[in-house]
Amino acid sequence: MAWGISPKKTAQVPLHGFGTDKYLAIVFNAFENLNWKVSYADDKGLIAYTPISWESYSEQITVVIENEIAHIKSECVGYQAFLYDYGKNEKNIELLITEIEYCAFHIQTDIEGNIQRFKDSFYQHPGINLSYTPLGAKDKFTHLGTIFIPRKNYQVVPVLIAVNCLVFILQRIIFFAYVFALNQKGVSDVKEKSTAFGKLLYGGIERNLVLNGEYWRLFTACFSHGSVSHIFFNMIFLAYIGSIIEGRVGKWNFLGLYLMTGICASITSIGFRYEEMGVGASGAIMGMFGVFLAYLSTNFFDAKARTAFLISTVLISIITLWPSGEGIDHAAHFGGFISGYIFGIFSYWAYTKAERSKRYFIRMVSYVLILLAVSSWVFFMPKYDLEAYRKSKDKMMVDLNLISSYFYSSDYDTLTKVERIVLLETKMIPVIRKNEIVLKELKNTPLPSEEEKNAKHFFKYYGNKLKIYELLYKEFKTDHPAYRKKMQQLTDEIYEQEEE
Known part of the structure; x- marks a missing residue:
């Protein structure tokens, strides 16, 4: 059993004198027998994906040879409910090792032919290699604390998580200190004063406040949260989606997309919610899921990896966007997701350009055009007091x-x-x-x-x-x-x- 944002199981198996080429040829055959689709193969290792089923929406299986040892890893591709793999990865490791032993015995009669067949299947994709798989930095998560640690292809996301957590802590300290001071002074209207102070301190989006000129709330609301559970689950989802795509879109482009989709989510929210204050990073996070879905709808990811990711991403999106539950800002989720998908299409278009200047130009134009289109809605919104x-x-x-x-x-x-x-x-x-x-x-x-x-x-x-x-x-x-x-x-x- 495995837990975590990216549940996984690993095993180390000695080559027993087979040599790297022979052992990888055996693993290649084992993958075929298990009907696991090989997505990447080279002279150091392989990556494959298990089939989609009711039991699983695919795990990534990686086999890398180092120092006469086969390092085998099974890792969940999509987001797992309750951060638990339900024993899938352990089962995959056991199946693969058993199948490797079977293949090692049965392909001895034509080992050279199998080696050549394996080499003929070498396949490389710009988005996949053994050092940076489609899972991105997600496979580096070992426990919850690791989501705060910057690393290659995961630099902006941990900063955003840290900022959100710091803002959450400081807001609570300041708010309770303010209420305590009011009580100490014997102020009669503590509730009224604390409510007004809270609206300023938390910087949430409220229709009339924004339409009366406090446009900064469209930005600050993306960094405030209403409860411990609210920020906990938002940061888990941010770490999940951010670890996969930050390295794909680039750290500064990721930051830009995160902020732009967050603002679009805030604008959508006040367009459909006429009172009460809204806070939370979920609009921006759903924006990044929209970006990811846009990338999955192109050939940016290898087909096998794309299928594996698509099931989980669509499921999360449907559950999050479905209008159910009290106190959930579905309008913000929807606005962030749709704007993220549109931004993602532009982002992929920019990615296809070889010249850096063209990539920057396409991204900046998309930011300006989409933000202008969405923000113009603000000026036509009626005020409802x-x-x-x-x-x-x-x-x-x-x-x-x-x-x-x-x-x-x-x-x-x-x-x-x-x-x-x-x-x-x-x-x-x-x-x-x-x-x-x-x-x-x-x-x-x-x-x-x-x-x-x-x-x-x-x-x-x-x-x-x-x-x-x-x-x-x-x-x-x-x-x-x-x-x-x-x-x-x-x-x-x-x-x-x-x-x-």
Whole structure:
């Protein structure tokens, strides 16, 4: 059994005097017998991939000969649930060693022919070699702590992980110190002040704050997280995808893609989420999965490696993008993923150019064009101040209860009719007039489409209630039954609304 971001099992087998060429020819035959697809072969080793099945979406099998020892490794290609290989790698090692022993016995009669057949199959691909396999730096992970260690083809990702973790720790320390200081001073509105401070400290994306000019939040939100589990799983996924593709796209291009897709994810998020603050690196991380999928849709990776990666990448993408669960910013995930795929196509196009100047030009143009296209959406987004809208509604309902009390509260039972009329004219009618103005203003307030239907119901209900109470006042003052029919009509409309 093996655990980790890149679960693996290794074994060392002596050549027993076979020699490198003979032993690799035997391994080549063993791969064929097991139906493991050889992706790379040279005079030092081989790389193959196990078939896709319900039990496995492929492992990478590497055999390298050094100092008369065969170093055999089976490593999971895709992301493993719970970071566990379910015994697949150990089983692969056992199968291969058994098959090698079988082949070593049966191909002795034509060993030279098998060696030549192996050499004829030598295959090299620009993205694959024994020192840097399709797994990239992923196969260097031995425990969780290694995701923080920079190495060849893995330099920007550990810095991003460290920055995210440092920001998370500092934000918690500063926030709790601020709340503690407020409590020590005996401040009465601690919750209100701490909420306002938290919005500034965490730099999350909130629609109205961004549309009011705080565009820096589109960037800072990518480095803030809401909980320990939030940052833990985000960093695991960042280490996974970053270790595979940083070396492919280049460290500075990786950083650019990460930041650009993160900003695109933030913009998409505020386009679909009208309130509450969003934080997290998941939009940028899904952007890198989009980049990876774009590369997998080209011939950049060898076909066997591409198939192995594709299953895991598609599964992770579907699970992450599927709109389920509370508190998950699916819009950010979707925006990051789609923009990442588009960026990835441009990135691959740049990769195909031999001249460095052309590669840089294509990348910069893609950054500018895509970012301009997405950010232009910001200027057409309507502002929705739902918090102010709901506060106004709550205050109006309080006023409605106050208006009702002037008619039905026992506090006024001792008043004469004249005194009650004076009370209604001086206390109730001004409240009605004030709320008629507020109601008119609310009707002109921009609201999201899903809020509009409820708002229309509320406006009609509240307007009818104000009219009924004004008619009650007139009836009470004049003792004239003429107002009764209209009041009944308005009451019927309210009942009809409640039944809808």
